[in-house]
Amino acid sequence: MKRILKTAAVVCITAVMALPAAGGTTGQDDTLGRKWLLSLGGKLYDNLWMVLNVPPPKGRNPQYPAGAAIPAPDTWRCVACHGWDYRGRDGHLKKLLNSPKFVSLRKIRGMPKKDIIERFTTGEHAFYGRILPPPMQEALAYFLSRGQHDVTKMMEATGKARGNPLIGKDIYEGTCISCHQADGKAYIEGEEGDRPALGWVARHRPEQALHKIRNGVPGADMLSLRFLTDEQIAGILAYLQTLDPKPATDN
Ligand code: HEC
Numbered sequence: 001m002k003r004i005l006k007t008a009a010v011v012c013i014t015a016v017m018a019l020p021a022a023g024g025t026t027g028q029d030d031t032l033g034r035k036w037l038l039s040l041g042g043k044l045y046d047n048l049w050m051v052l053n054v055p056p057p058k059g060r061n062p063q064y065p066a067g068a069a070i071p072a073p074d075t076w077r078c079v080a081c082h083g084w085d086y087r088g089r090d091g092h093l094k095k096l097l098n099s100p101k102f103v104s105l106r107k108i109r110g111m112p113k114k115d116i117i118e119r120f121t122t123g124e125h126a127f128y129g130r131i132l133p134p135p136m137q138e139a140l141a142y143f144l145s146r147g148q149h150d151v152t153k154m155m156e157a158t159g160k161a162r163g164n165p166l167i168g169k170d171i172y173e174g175t176c177i178s179c180h181q182a183d184g185k186a187y188i189e190g191e192e193g194d195r196p197a198l199g200w201v202a203r204h205r206p207e208q209a210l211h212k213i214r215n216g217v218p219g220a221d222m223l224s225l226r227f228l229t230d231e232q233i234a235g236i237l238a239y240l241q242t243l244d245p246k247p248a249t250d251n
């Protein structure tokens, strides 16, 4: 993901720092609510460096397994070892490498935030405890406890969306089209190796598409669509899978 919009990252940081205790946002005085914090946590999970607006350490993460060819800076992202579906090697990461380092985070759903923070700020993860300011740790733990979705509700094991593309088309034409255009080929760079077309991403990286649709994209203008139901998001994925996967430049 190469697009860097510094202002978006700065807005995130200043907003979360202003919260007295990120996560406890049920009172009427709070300006930022649950969905916003969950999507911030989801963005930190995707790429904390982009959210914090600082570069990752140089070189590869020594904890990251050898044998999986991904760019060195990406080896420092939570998603690199835990997956776009949070299932580690029980999910899509197995296709990259069947490594015991790729651990599922599905079991920690519902766990108190402080216990989750403990797990990603100590031991081999101690480094993240030093890098992430406490409100960011809260948002990330909140996401892992309450914000994970179950990809199997929205797609089959083959990657095919379970939703109704007609539901997705209505949402797409009302919202997405203003940035991504009717063919889904605008405003897209994606991850290393992705082809810049939503039709391609939805077919070849469906778990990644689902995570980014629900949480937004760190450092970019992409929306967080957490207010939609799983059925509607599955419908969006189904519609995106009908779009032409060829990037505009190939035409
Ligand atoms: C290089 C691979 C790697 C990266 C990157 C990584 N983890 Fe992990 N994670 C692991 C491994 C391996 C374990 C299991 C062993 C352990 O706890 O250290 C684990 C365990 C965990 C656990 C405990 C799971 C349980 O069931 O108890 C949590 C929570 C967690 N990671 C969150 C994170 C978060 C949040 C990030 C990003 C800030 C992250 N991890 C980045 C490899 C990684």
Ligand code: HEC
Pocket: 001, 002, 003, 171, 172, 175, 176, 177, 178, 179, 180, 187, 188, 189, 190, 191, 194, 198, 201, 208, 209, 210, 212, 213, 217, 220, 221, 222, 223, 225, 236
């Ligand atoms: C305000 C502009 C905007 C709107 C509206 C918008 N997006 Fe995005 N979207 C972006 C940007 C910017 C990115 C990041 C592009 C990148 O990764 O380089 C993005 C990324 C994505 C990605 C991730 C692509 C990848 O390669 O991983 C998906 C999937 C996506 N958008 C789907 C949608 C859908 C579905 C809608 C409508 C419900 C939508 N977007 C609405 C701007 C927008």
